[in-house]
Amino acid sequence: MIGQTFAAVDRIEIVGGSASGLRTRRGALAALGVPMTCPDRFLVLLVEDDGGQAVLWDGASYAEAILGAERRAVVWRVPVLDRVVE
Secondary structure, three states: OOOOOOOOOOEEEEEEEEOOEEEOOOOHHHHHOOOOOOOOEEEEEEEOOOOOEEEEEEEOOHHHHHHHHHHHHHHHOOOEEEOOOO
16 A cells, blocks of 8 residues: 555655654655654654644654554555655
């Protein structure tokens, strides 16, 4: 499911973080530009059609972020967009 484009507005997004802050091409998190003081981190977000965002998972493993996103996408019945590799 990762990397596919869907018409659904609600979605799960995987974003990555580093010492320079969250890196994503779109979304409010990129606009914040909040510097992170920890090693690389990955977040799995639920992004809703009204612009709301919720962090569903946070960790240091990209592989675990992918698995976590896929599991949550099944529960929420939404697509997964991987913003780390875009």
